[in-house]
Amino acid sequence: MHSHSAARSSTTSTVAATTTSTGAPPVVTTTTAAPPAKLEVGDNGPAVLALQQRLSTLGYWLGTPDGSFGDSTEQAVYAIQKAAGISRDGIVGPMTQWVLAAGVLPHPRSTSGYVIEVDLQDDLVMFVNGGKLQYVLNTSTGGGYTYTDDGVTAVAETPTGVFHIYRQVDGMVTDSLGQLWRPRFFEGGFAIHGDSYVPPYPVSHGCVRVSNEAIDWIWDQNLAPIGTEVWVY
Numbered sequence: 231m232h233s234h235s236a237a238r239s240s241t242t243s244t245v246a247a248t249t250t251s252t253g254a255p256p257v258v259t260t261t262t263a264a265p266p267a268k269l270e271v272g273d274n275g276p277a278v279l280a281l282q283q284r285l286s287t288l289g290y291w292l293g294t295p296d297g298s299f300g301d302s303t304e305q306a307v308y309a310i311q312k313a314a315g316i317s318r319d320g321i322v323g324p325m326t327q328w329v330l331a332a333g334v335l336p337h338p339r340s341t342s343g344y345v346i347e348v349d350l351q352d353d354l355v356m357f358v359n360g361g362k363l364q365y366v367l368n369t370s371t372g373g374g375y376t377y378t379d380d381g382v383t384a385v386a387e388t389p390t391g392v393f394h395i396y397r398q399v400d401g402m403v404t405d406s407l408g409q410l411w412r413p414r415f416f417e418g419g420f421a422i423h424g425d426s427y428v429p430p431y432p433v434s435h436g437c438v439r440v441s442n443e444a445i446d447w448i449w450d451q452n453l454a455p456i457g458t459e460v461w462v463y
Contacts, residue, residue: 267323267324268321268322268323268324269281269299269321269322270299270304270320270321270322271299271300271301271303271304271320272299273299274297274298274299275297276297278297278298278299278303279295279296279297281299281303281322281330282295282296282297282303282306283295284330285303285306285307285310285330286306288310288330288333288335288366289335289363289364289365289366290306290307290309290310290365290366290367291306291365291366291367291444291447292305292306293443293447301441301443302441302443302444304320305367305368305428305440305441305443305444306368307320307321307322307326308320308368308430309354309366309367309368310326310329310330310334310366311326311329311430312336312352312353312354312368312430313334313335313336313352313354313366314326314329314334315352316329318430318431320430335363335366336349336352336354336356336363336366338356338358338361338363339461339463340358340361340459340461341360341361342360342361343359343360343459344357344358344359344360344458344459345358345359345458345459345460345461346358346395346422346453346454346458346459346460346461347460347461347462347463348369348371348388348422348438348460348461348462348463349463350371350372350388350390350432350462350463351463353368353369353370353371353430353431353432354366354367354368354369355367355368355369355422355438355440357453365453367440367441367444368428368430368440368441369428369438369439369440370425370427370428370429370430370431370432370433370434370439371388371432371434371436371437371438371439372385372386372387372388372432372434372435372436372437373386373432373433373434373435374386374387374432377407377435379406379407379435380406386434386435386436387436388420388432388434388436388437388438388462389417389418389420389436389462390462390463391417391461391462392459392460392461393416393417393459393460393461393462394416394457394458394459394460395414395415395416395422395454395455395456395457395458395460396415396416396456396457397414397415397456398412398413398414398415398454398456399412399413400412400449403423405419407435408435409425410423410424410425410437411423411424411425411442411445412424412445412446412449413437414448414454416460416462420436420437420438421437421438422437422438422440422445422448422454422460423437423438423439423440423445424439424440424441424442424443424444424445424446425439425440425441425442426441426442427439428440428441438462
């Protein structure tokens with residue numbers, strides 16, 4: 231630990247030494263040594279790869295780290311920002327960098343068995359096994375607004391309680407309220423499903439939205455088989 235921090239504190243001399251010994255252009259070496267002030271969608275390179283690897287290690291799913299800051303990486307950044315209670319902007323600035331370094335995680339409630347937890351307070355989906363957090367996803371749940379469907383007025387709320395996945399459809403389900411990609415239903419017409427629009431705040435009619443990439447991964451890994459317990463709180 232000590233020697234590592236010592237190396238970091240003498241970045242300038244290290245850079246100079248590296249330049250001399252390898253013959254690399256000084257400007258390139260200096261750029262690599264300085265961490266970017268912020269990372270956001272559209273960025274590419276080693277700093278993004280390091281960000282993705284850190285998020286993945288913590289359990290914030292984003293697919294395979296590839297050095298390209300796309301939608302799945304933004305979703306993972308939303309998730310850690312929610313867990314930390316900081317601004318949910320999807321941009322990795324100083325505060326989010328600190329949170330990443332600190333390894334901030336949400337706290338699941340279940341202590342045994344395999345449970346999918348939906349935390350409505352922070353709008354996060356957690357996959358928990360034996361009380362141990364495995365994966366975290368950003369979600370967008372019931373927006374709390376009033377809407378009318380087939381002449382019936384209702385409030386867009388996600389039901390709370392203990393449920394079980396009882397039905398699944400491997401494809402697009404279209405109903406009067408919209409489209410659900412590869413839904414896993416846990417209560418009536420309420421499902422965990424994929425969507426192309428999953429902002430870091432509640433906007434759904436009551437379903438638990440995750441990104442299309444995330445629901446594809448859930449299917450691929452069979453993370454929500456029929457019978458899986460779902461806690462919504």
